[in-house]
Amino acid sequence: MNDSDSRDGPAPSGCDIDNAARAAALDRYGILDTARERVFDDVAEMAADILDAPMAVVNFVTDERQWFKAEVGIGRNELPLDVSICRHAVLQPGVMVVPDLSQDARFDGNPLVHVVEGLRFYAGAVLQTPEGVPVGTVCVLDTSPRPEGISRRQERALRALAAHTMAQLELRRTAALAEAETARAEKRGQRLSLLAQGAALLLAADDAATMIRDMFALLERPFALDTCFFYACGDNDLRLVAAMGLPPEIEQQAGRLEYGQTICGVVAQTHEAVHLSRIQDLDNPDAAFLKAIGLQTYLSSPLMRGNRLLGTLSFGRKGPAFSDGELEVLQTLVAQTATAVERLRADDRMRESEARFRNMADNAPVMMWVTDPSGVCTYLNAGWYAFTGQEKGRGEGYGWLEAVHPDDRPAAERAFVTANAERRNYRVDFRLRRADGVYRWTIDAAAARFDHDGTYLGYVGSVIDIDERKVAEAELEARVAAALAEQALTEDALRQSQKMEAVGQLTGGIAHDFNNMLAVVIGSLDLLGRRIGIDDARSRRYIDAANDGARRAANLTQRLLAFSRRQPLNPEPIDVNRLVTGMSTLIRGSIGTDIQMETVLAGGSWRTLADSNQLENVILNLAVNARDAMPEGGRLTIETQNAHLDDRYAAAHIGVSAGQYVLIAVTDTGEGMSEDVIAKAFDPFFTTKEVGKGTGLGLSQVYGFVKQSGGHVKIYSERGEGTTVKVYMPRLVGADVAHCVEEAVSDAPVSEQGEVILVVEDEPAVRQFSMDALGMLGYRVLEADGAAAALRMLEAHPEIALLFTDVVMPEVNGAKLAELALERRPGLKVLFTTGYSRNAVYHNGVLDVGVELIGKPFSIEELATKIRQVLDLRV
Structure with missing residues (x-):
């Protein structure tokens, strides 16, 4: 098998490793420049035998050289990198085989090849770490070429020897690590033993001087210590408590130190440890004392507990500087000594304290x-x-x-x-x-x-x-229970207040839409009634019935506005005693003969500032409710009092202010209410009466008016024990400030001079009714559907005597229109109309001073009276 046969696939990325990675891997193995070892010599000899080669090497390649860990037939232990053949082998995986080096261009000019009897044949298997870093080869060489290369069996053998070599390297590294760890563990054990012994003697110590002497005896031999001394903090200086290894005359001189004086004084001043070595070579005045006693190494540490300095503890020797391990032990013992010193001081204080x-x-x-x-x-x-x-x-x-x-x-x-x-x-x-x-x-x-x-x-x-306190404790528990109950009531009151506010906003909006519709219905019926002759009894009866229904619907919307606290109020000073007395006949007629009525009026009753008509409605509503609660007859009591609600009561009732109030209490001897009914009594549309017997708005109207007037209403009732409803109206203090107009109206007054009135209304049906009604009353009428048109009409018609405008209109509302109109026409009379208005012409439920308002829906008689009243006002 030749070189080309050994590279039958692409080299893995692990083989293309830079020199830095190879150097790091070799450093981890610690193999370079080590003595020969039998296990690696065996590998080289086996390679030479298996491949029948005169030369074999186990070598490692660095960025400068090729170093031989084991070799056969070479006679040297390294080569420069520029003549290395193995540096090429580490760049490819597996086995590199070169049958004839002299014929390979990579080795042209290589002195190992191109000499007489130079190298000709090479076969090498790469040594690769588990991470894929190539670090060297196991290779064989021959001075004769081998055109046939190597066999498959020889290749596998060469690979196996390379793997075996890496396994031995890993074992060697693991053994070295274990040995180093064992050495470190032995040192740690020795140090831990010293620390344990030190902790034991510190724990057992009864006084500081003995404790420091025992510690010096413990550390003297292991650390080759020559001296040790402990200074404790005095009021303004340091005082020597214990010293070992100091000549008596020096110990006497060093008995007291100022902060900043000598090394110990500096440590006490800075709270930072000082470690000095080669003291005899130092030119440091603070170290003169140390030089005088022949020390070369010195450690002085502050004894700290938190931010408090207890003293300083110092160790010295004539030998070399303390190692990191020695410093760690000494500093740990310093910390433990600080704890022990603090404990000893605490023990002294404890003994004194116990006595x-x-x-x-x-x-x-x-x-x-x-x-x-x-x-x-x-x-x-x-x-x-x-x-x-x-x-x-x-x-x-x-x-x-x-x-x-x-x-x-x-x-x-x-x-x-x-x-x-x-x-x-x-x-x-x-x-x-x-x-x-x-x-x-x-x-x-x-x-x-x-x-x-x-x-x-x-x-x-x-x-x-x-x-004796057990009885008092029981009373206290009762008061706590009452306070918790009061807190629960307060939380319920808050939830109720939030619910009523949310429902009030909804009902106020509904009332606004109803009033606009009812204004058209009632106005149209009024106009129709005036056009039909008196003799047409049937038509008159139908109109009256429709009018009655519409009026009842209008009354319903007024109750909705009252509950939602959106109705305009006309407050005036009221003597509640006089008000109740004046209503007695009306109330007696409303409750029937089966019920006895009694009034209990307070002498010297305070006055309140409220809308008298609405307050009368409240009292009448409560009286009628009381009547309905006594179907078999009973007693109705209406009582007035001067009352004061304190801070505690106000805190327990959301929305109530502490202060003076005029109290109106309506009490019946009827069926009473359950707690569930009381909780819902003020909810709109809630009623316990049969269907058709009530709207469920009576108490809602009471609640809304009283709250809008700054008052408070409370129900007290039990099933079978009757009911008392208490209405608290704020006391009026100071001058009588009220805008009150009382005028008896009989027939609708008409215009005698044909004054010109400008009607401004964005609802066409309502605007048409107003124009028809005013025309029927003898007025000349102009119309506008909004503020812009109204202002143009005022410019064009200086004869306009009265601006009759809706409050709620898109873009520019009636209040803003009146302001703009009066800028152009000072002295112009203005009458507002609205079915619902939150803050445009009245604030906090009270009409602004000088504002005239007629609420929707209104009859022709009401319109005629109000128009005449406004026109006749003096500016």
Whole structure:
């Protein structure tokens, strides 16, 4: 088999590896320039025997040379790379066979080939790492050419020897790694042993000086230490606590150091360790002390706990610098020493604290106790033994449970054991036997103790006689329950308020659309009624019936607006006593003779600012509801009071402000309501009456008006016990400020002068009715379907005396139109009309001062009266 036979496929990418990858692989194996080894010599000899060649080599190719790990018949261990034949073999996979090197152009000029008795035949198998990196070959050479190449059997043998060589390299590498790891492990073991011994002596130490001496004795031989010393922090300086290896005179001189003085002082000042080597060669004033005692290597480290400096710990020797491993051990011991120093200081403080505590506890007016971390009681004060009568010392351990009531003992023990296991504060009530044998309720409470680093220390607790407090505790629990119930009511009130607001927005929008439609219906019926003669009784009856239905529908929309808090209000100062008295006859006629009516009016009643018509409707609504709740008769009481709602009440009722109110309470002795009914009573369209007996808007209207007026309404009722509805209206304080016009209207007034009125309405049907009605009343009428047309009409007709405009219109609303009109025509009279308007001409439900409004739908009589009223106003 020749070279071409061995390359019957493309070379894998793993063989085309750069020199850097090959150098890295050889470095991992650590094979270059090592002594000869029998296993590799055997490979070279077997290759020479199998291929009957005088020369055989196991070699590795670098970027500079070809180095022989094993060779037969060569007599040297390396060749320069430029004469290497194997450097070509590593560039292809498998086996490279060259029958006659002198005939191969790759080796022209190669001195190993082109000399007398030079090399002629070559066959080599590549040595390839598991990652595919070629690092060398197993090859044979001959000075005679072999035109026939090599056989298949010889090729397989050569491949097998190459694979065997790589396997030996891997084993060799693995063994070297294991050996190195073993050495490292031995060192780690030695260091861990030192650390463990150091930790043990630090843990067992009772004082700092002995602790440092023991540590020096532990480290002196392994680390070849010559000296060790420990400085502790004083108030303003460092004080030498322990020193080993210092001459007595130097130790005396170094007894106190200022911060920043010598290396130890610098370390204390900076909180950073310093490691010096070759000290005798240093020109450092701070190291003069170290040079004086002949040290070459020195490590000084701060003893830190968190951000607090406890002192410095230093090690020195006359030998070379500390290795990384030695520094790691020393720094670990430094950290452990800091912990130990802190512990020793804490122990000193603890002993002092315990002495003070026992003195304080024995003189305390309560029973006190202490446990260790396992839960065993280690101390009970004199107060405990005086109260329980136990023999001194008997309560320690778990003896204290003997004084606990047998029925309470299991729970008390379980609570204590659980709390101690969870390292949390402990509290339990149990009955404790007094010295006279009487059991008294006590509270046993304790705080878990931890030291500065979080180590659990046990409990310090106290036992207090609370027998008299049990009654007070029960009362407190009742108050807490009441507060929780009040909170639940507040949350319910918030949900109810949000629901009512959402429904109110919906109903307000519906009312607006209804009013526009009803304005056309009622207006058209009014006009039709005026055109039909009095003698046409049948037509008159039909018109009256239609008018009655439309009026009832209009009343329904007014109730919707009242509930949604969108109706315009005309507030005025009201004396509620006078209002109730004035309504007495109306109410008595509405409730019938089977029901007795009583009014209880408060003396010196405050006044409120409200729409009197709407407030009368509220009282009448409540009275009629009360009547319906007493089908068999009963008593209706209407009561007025001056009331005050405090901050606590306001906080529990969403939307209620604390302050002074005028209270109107309507009480019946009827069937009462369940809690479910009360929760829905103010919902629109909710009723408990039979179908056709009610709209479900009465209480909704009450709710909407009262809320719009800044008041509050509350229902108190129980099934079979009657119902009280309390209406709180804000008290009026200060001057009487109200816009109130009262005028008795009989027949519809007509125009005597034929004044000109401009009707502005975007709904054609409503606009037409308004024009027809005004024309019938004797007015001259002009029309516009929007603000732009209206402004043009005002410019063209200076005789216009009144602008009669809808409020809600697209693009420019009625309020903005009036503003623009008055800029052009100061003194122009304006009358607004609307079926629903949120903020255009009134705010917070109250008409703006000087604004005149007639609500949709309206009759011709109402229109005539309002038009005349506005025209007759003095500007």
